[in-house]
Amino acid sequence: MTALTFARFGGVVCAAQPRKVAKAKVGRVSAGGNGASIADLARENGSSNGALSSSHTESFPESSDKELDQDQKASVSRINYIPKSRWPKGIPPVMGAHLMPSGEVAPISTSKGAGVGGVPHKFMYPKEDKENYQVMQFASQAAGSQGLAMYVQQISEAAIKERGAFTLVLSGGSLLKAVGQLVGAPGVDFSKWHVFFVDERNVPHSHPDSNFKGADEALLSKAPIPREQIHAIKEKLPVAEAATEYAGQLLRLDETVLPRNSEGLPVFDAMLLGLGPDGHVASLFPNRSQLAATDSWVLPVENSPKPPPERITFSLPVINSAKEIAIVAMGEGKAEIVQRVLEVQSLPGALPAQLVQPSNGSLKWFLDIASAQNLSMHKWDSTKDFPRST
Numbered sequence: 001m002t003a004l005t006f007a008r009f010g011g012v013v014c015a016a017q018p019r020k021v022a023k024a025k026v027g028r029v030s031a032g033g034n035g036a037s038i039a040d041l042a043r044e045n046g047s048s049n050g051a052l053s054s055s056h057t058e059s060f061p062e063s064s065d066k067e068l069d070q071d072q073k074a075s076v077s078r079i080n081y082i083p084k085s086r087w088p089k090g091i092p093p094v095m096g097a098h099l100m101p102s103g104e105v106a107p108i109s110t111s112k113g114a115g116v117g118g119v120p121h122k123f124m125y126p127k128e129d130k131e132n133y134q135v136m137q138f139a140s141q142a143a144g145s146q147g148l149a150m151y152v153q154q155i156s157e158a159a160i161k162e163r164g165a166f167t168l169v170l171s172g173g174s175l176l177k178a179v180g181q182l183v184g185a186p187g188v189d190f191s192k193w194h195v196f197f198v199d200e201r202n203v204p205h206s207h208p209d210s211n212f213k214g215a216d217e218a219l220l221s222k223a224p225i226p227r228e229q230i231h232a233i234k235e236k237l238p239v240a241e242a243a244t245e246y247a248g249q250l251l252r253l254d255e256t257v258l259p260r261n262s263e264g265l266p267v268f269d270a271m272l273l274g275l276g277p278d279g280h281v282a283s284l285f286p287n288r289s290q291l292a293a294t295d296s297w298v299l300p301v302e303n304s305p306k307p308p309p310e311r312i313t314f315s316l317p318v319i320n321s322a323k324e325i326a327i328v329a330m331g332e333g334k335a336e337i338v339q340r341v342l343e344v345q346s347l348p349g350a351l352p353a354q355l356v357q358p359s360n361g362s363l364k365w366f367l368d369i370a371s372a373q374n375l376s377m378h379k380w381d382s383t384k385d386f387p388r389s390t
């Protein structure tokens with residue numbers, strides 16, 4: 001049996017209390033592989049019109065602050081059933097994390113570095129009591145992908161109800177597999193969606209390394225999102241111009257679609273971030289000057305440590321202004337970096353993912369048991385053990 005488990009930074013390990021039906025559904029999907037979409041799940045859940053039944057919807061994520069029951073304790077302890085792997089030479093490219101679709105192998109950064117001067121952020125969790133931060137650990141990648149799809153679906157519904165539009169920001173990489181679960185999601189009004197890219201490689205849209213291409217194949221070409229509401233980087237520009245042009249695309253949007261906060265920064269409804277094995281998010285790499293940028297919405301990256309070398313990326317202030325941020329890191333290949341980011345206090349700038357700290361929104365981590373295997377969540381509320389400095 002499997003369960004959707006939740007833990008809060010800085011507090012006791014908490015869990016959603018999914019009803020038995022919902023637990024069984026998630027467990028069955030995970031046992032049966034990764035073929036089921038959330039539309040399938042809704043049908044299995046007994047909803048005649050394809051909408052998720054209330055038992056399933058209620059299991060996610062609203063009751064996240066209850067103590068673990070016996071079943072859930074058992075499922076948490078199963079994290080340890082997967083033996084820890086050791087990779088003396090770094091994470092092998094076959095784990096997928098460093099092998100680019102174009103065939104290039106990305107080098108692995110192990111630098112803890114000196115940090116970027118002037119970055120005003122501090123990494124304080126898990127000790128700090130961040131009510132709006134949650135770590136969710138799913139029984140399998142299939143279950144995690146479905147959880148992510150439900151999360152996006154719920155935010156989309158709320159945003160469309162509130163102002164008639166939903167803004168979704170995507171990353172590239174392995175995350176896109178999970179995003180594909182949204183195809184055919186019941187009750188989603190894709191006609192109101194506006195899709196953006198938190199980072200993009202400065203390559204043609206048809207290039208195998210293009211994040212747009214990956215997203216198009218996984219979701220955008222399969223869902224009825226109006227093409228003019230898919231905001232892609234302009235091709236064939238020098239990278240600095242591409243960044244400015246992309247910022248221009250955002251600036252031109254009406255505030256009914258893309259509202260601004262009191263600092264004039266765009267407030268996206270949902271931002272889905274992947275996590276690189278060196279701790280990078282978007283194209284914000286360890287110890288790079290882009291981490292300290294506060295005056296631009298979109299930044300050029302000219303010598304990315306991971307190919308291709310030219311990229312554009314949202315700046316940290318734009319990322320941290322989003323309403324809902326998800327960091328999605330699933331699979332054994334992410335286990336080492338997940339542990340470092342969530343449990344080891346690094347120097348500012350050494351692990352960009354630690355700087356994702358929404359100013360007025362919430363942050364959820366989507367992990368599976370494989371990526372969470374090195375975590376000691378049960379110790380997170382111990383001031384003796386956390387925060388750890390090595």
Ligand SMILES: O=C1O[C@H](COP(=O)(O)O)[C@@H](O)[C@H](O)[C@H]1O
Nearest residue numbers: 097171172173174274275276282
């Ligand atoms: O280069 C990138 O890497 C990260 C992580 O990708 P993954 O394949 O290791 O999951 C991704 O989130 C980012 O958007 C992308 O440009």
